[in-house]
Amino acid sequence: MGVFVFLPLVLPLTAWPIARLAEQHLHPRTATRLLTGVAGVMATCSTVCLGLVMVVGTAQLPGNPLPDGWSDPEVRAAVPYDEVAGKAAIPALCAVLVACGRTLWRHGRVRRRAHRALAGLPGTEVAVLPDEVPYAYALPGGRRNRVVVTTALLDCLEPAERRALFAHERAHLAARHHRFLLAVQLAARANPFLRPLRTAVSYTAERWADEEAAQAVGSRRTVARAIGKAALVARGTPVATLAGLAAPGPVPRRVTALLGPAPLVRSWPSVFTAVGLAAWGAAAGAAVSAMSSANSAVTMFFILYAATPL
Amino acid sequence: MAEHRQRPRRRGQGELEAQVLSALREADGPVTAGWVQDRLGGDLAYTTVITILTRLLAKGAVTRERAGRSFSWTPASDQAGLAARKMRKMLDAESDREAVLASFVTGLGPDDERLLRELLGQSRSEGED
Numbered sequence: 105m106g107v108f109v110f111l112p113l114v115l116p117l118t119a120w121p122i123a124r125l126a127e128q129h130l131h132p133r134t135a136t137r138l139l140t141g142v143a144g145v146m147a148t149c150s151t152v153c154l155g156l157v158m159v160v161g162t163a164q165l166p167g168n169p170l171p172d173g174w175s176d177p178e179v180r181a182a183v184p185y186d187e188v189a190g191k192a193a194i195p196a197l198c199a200v201l202v203a204c205g206r207t208l209w210r211h212g213r214v215r216r217r218a219h220r221a222l223a224g225l226p227g228t229e230v231a232v233l234p235d236e237v238p239y240a241y242a243l244p245g246g247r248r249n250r251v252v253v254t255t256a257l258l259d260c261l262e263p264a265e266r267r268a269l270f271a272h273e274r275a276h277l278a279a280r281h282h283r284f285l286l287a288v289q290l291a292a293r294a295n296p297f298l299r300p301l302r303t304a305v306s307y308t309a310e311r312w313a314d315e316e317a318a319q320a321v322g323s324r325r326t327v328a329r330a331i332g333k334a335a336l337v338a339r340g341t342p343v344a345t346l347a348g349l350a351a352p353g354p355v356p357r358r359v360t361a362l363l364g365p366a367p368l369v370r371s372w373p374s375v376f377t378a379v380g381l382a383a384w385g386a387a388a389g390a391a392v393s394a395m396s397s398a399n400s401a402v403t404m405f406f407i408l409y410a411a412t413p414l
Numbered sequence: 415m416a417e418h419r420q421r422p423r424r425r426g427q428g429e430l431e432a433q434v435l436s437a438l439r440e441a442d443g444p445v446t447a448g449w450v451q452d453r454l455g456g457d458l459a460y461t462t463v464i465t466i467l468t469r470l471l472a473k474g475a476v477t478r479e480r481a482g483r484s485f486s487w488t489p490a491s492d493q494a495g496l497a498a499r500k501m502r503k504m505l506d507a508e509s510d511r512e513a514v515l516a517s518f519v520t521g522l523g524p525d526d527e528r529l530l531r532e533l534l535g536q537s538r539s540e541g542e543d
Contacts, residue, residue: 217508220500221500221504223497224496224497225493225497233494233497234494235498252501254498328533328534332530332534333534335530336522336531353520353523354520356529356530360533
């Protein structure tokens with residue numbers, strides 16, 4: 105086993121190409137589910153391994169409450185017991201736990217505060233707020249799921265585009281997209297290498313809702329126009345990047361995708377095309393990394409289990 | 415008796431209710447009955463203001479929420495505006511709200527605006543064909 109225990113900490117790197125490819129070539133629904141699943145598995149394995157490194161690395165330190173058997177020479181022969189790594193794992197693990205706890209707490213707080221703000225309004229599904237700042241979002245939970253939209257945003261859209269906007273937000277609520285978003289956010293906190301997956305999932309979830317909205321209103325172009333107009337009105341602060349190097353942001357990519365043909369609901373492209381080959385390669389890499397993560401975790405669990413005097 | 419107390423004239427209940435309501439509407443957010451009393455001038459008793467507010471509450475024209483030991487009052491028609499203000503306050507305070515609330519659109523990059531206008535223009539001309 106040896107250094108293999110450290111692999112789950114860096115193997116999430118192999119998920120980068122799959123995030124990129126899935127985002128571009130899979131149906132957004134498939135991509136969202138796949139990437140969230142991969143991120144969840146990898147984050148769990150990485151955290152478990154971090155915990156195991158910490159346990160093995162610190163078990164021999166004096167005053168440690170862990171069983172002495174865990175620092176037994178046989179265990180040390182089987183797993184890395186490098187004190188430096190073990191000690192470094194303590195703050196790392198603490199940071200992961202604190203970051204995840206904070207993310208969960210903030211998630212709850214934003215939802216609670218948003219529902220409280222709407223408490224005085226009639227309990228309709230759509231809450232229209234008189235505000236000159238254009239925004240719209242789906243607010244899950246509370247007594248019922250709600251769609252929040254401001255008059256400023258509705259004013260700039262035509263009736264068909266408004267229907268597209270509502271269909272988009274309802275799709276978010278119906279498919280429980282906030283759970284996917286929370287899962288990848290927690291994963292990104294657990295292992296920073298998983299951050300590209302979070303970005304990818306927040307894009308594919310929007311695309312998923314766009315496609316559902318296009319089906320609901322029966323026109324891809326209407327949804328594209330609604331997004332485009334809303335984005336131009338909501339402009340806000342431009343994202344700080346180097347103008348020359350900036351790739352098109354998520355909004356133009358969504359509009360471009362909607363102006364093109366609908367994505368096919370096939371699970372995977374054929375292995376005989378270049379895209380298919382790359383996708384399959386990336387998928388295999390991700391699967392192997394997830395498996396070796398799990399393998400390391402399970403092996404270490406059994407070694408420690410055997411070493412624990414019961 | 416009214417002349418004896420030097421009142422200019424007896425005001426109808428509807429008139430008082432309208433005055434209290436308009437005072438509430440001028441307020442910037444929920445206010446106390448004392449604030450309404452000050453706003454309307456000294457010749458209305460505090461209990462009268464409370465009576466009128468309670469009557470308006472029964473009619474659904476105002477809402478109240480507990481603020482410490484007393485109530486703060488808001489005109490009901492302004493509930494949407496109040497909700498909008500509260501929501502803005504929350505959105506401004508939460509820096510990573512994007513992660514929780516799936517927003518319809520996100521910020522545009524430096525080149526995105528031009529690109530988007532091109533795409534929309536293209537879509538419009540195709541739509542007219």
